[in-house]
Amino acid sequence: MQQNELAASHAVPAAQNKATQRRALLSAMFLMSMSAVGPGFITQTATFTVKLGAAFAFAILISILIDFVVQANIWRIVTVTRMRAPAIANAAIPGSGYLLAVLVIIGGLFFNIGNIGGAGLGFNAMIDLDPKIGGAIGALAAIGIFLSRRAGIAMDRVVFVAAFVKLALILYAAIVSGPPVADAFRQTFLPDTIDFATITTIVGGTVGGYITYAGAHRLLDKGTVGVENIGAVNRAAFSGIAITGVLRYILFLAILGVVASGVVIDLSGQAANPAGQAFHAASGNIGFRLFGAVFLASAMTSIIGAAYTSVSFLTAFKPDMTERQRNLATVAFIAFSLVCYMLITTPPAAMLVFVGGLNGLVLPIGLSIFMYAAWARPDLMGGYQYPRWLLVLGVLTCALTWYMGYKSAGAIFGLLGA
Secondary structure (H helix, E strand, O other): OHHHHHHHHHHHHHHHHHHHHHHHHHHHHHHHHHHHOOHHHHHHHHHHHHHHHHHHHHHHHHHHHHHHHHHHHHHHHHHHHOOOHHHHHHHHOOOHHHHHHHHHHHHHHHHHHHHHHHHHHHHHHHHOOOHHHHHHHHHHHHHHHHHOOOHHHHHHHHHHHHHHHHHHHHHHHHHHHOOOHHHHHHHHHOOOOOOHHHHHHHHHHHHOOOHHHHHHHHHHHHOOOOHHHHHHHHHHHHHHHHHHHHHHHHHHHHHHHHHHOOOOOOOOOOOOOHHHHHHHHHHHHHHHHHHHHHHHHHHHHHHHHHHHHHHHHHHHOOOOOOHHHHHHHHHHHHHHHHHHHHHOOOOHHHHHHHHHHHHHHHHHHHHHHHHHHHHHOHHHHOOOOOOHHHHHHHHHHHHHHHHHHHHHHHHHHHHHHO
């Protein structure tokens, strides 16, 4: 009898640990994947599908492949070292963590200004609310989440709900728009046009800047780290990448169906909302209202993800920050982003495209540091044998992102004046 009770007492903590690990992995997976398919990606997809047509499918494929390699490496290194990205960088190359932190925080700030603009566009499409007012409501709602006593749980729940809303509505739009699937499939692998600025921008909008580290840092905060968790972490990373890949491609097909039908979409006006126009053309006023819900859900998850991850890099300058201090810093970060959004005159859609390109230029810097740490500093991982195949893929991807950045930097900064 006593033995049975003893066994049961051990089984309960084990079950609790498994449940806690599962929640941590789901939290990291959805935070990363929803940050990667935010209002920036939606706007970029509409913009570039108008410009490139079905050939844009190739850029999406490349972004998914790069995403796979980047996240697989970053999540593994953070998991094994049990350190945040700036601490890993400083340990590998003294001083580089501070540089990486500054770049990610600045990129995250620009991205969050665009995300708040995305919330404004979402409210405008849903209920005809002024975008500035809508953006302020979205930002204040995100601030409320981080001021709550259970900020982590509230953040996870908002991200989960928004993810399922987004998937359902995008799938509906793709079915209604009737895209040329055969042509899209062909050009996924044999594109008529290859545009490096487009690829760099879409990569930056899905795995550049803060997005690179969002899931990994969430795992760290949840305590799901260490060599013993690598298998589970890998499955979560790959599942998150699969979710983002499916969402990206379905969204592209939804907009391609509209573009292929001959509908003209405005890309340059002050109030231009390319994705909203596409949804409106696909399914009328109801489609436009649904788009507003998609965009608002995307904006909220991205405001949360950008602020949370950007502030996590402040630990490069104050390693002993408590969770409460990080939440308050996150509130300040969102508030400052809101002030900037209220003051700028750049159209929200143009800002969302530009920040993707900016973070695409930041990506190779951080990836280079991490690849150096994996290659030359096994001591940081306690002698862990890093998989050679993953290391080689990481180095090749790093070289590719540097080349794409070199080829497209001028065109990306030209987007602000477009």
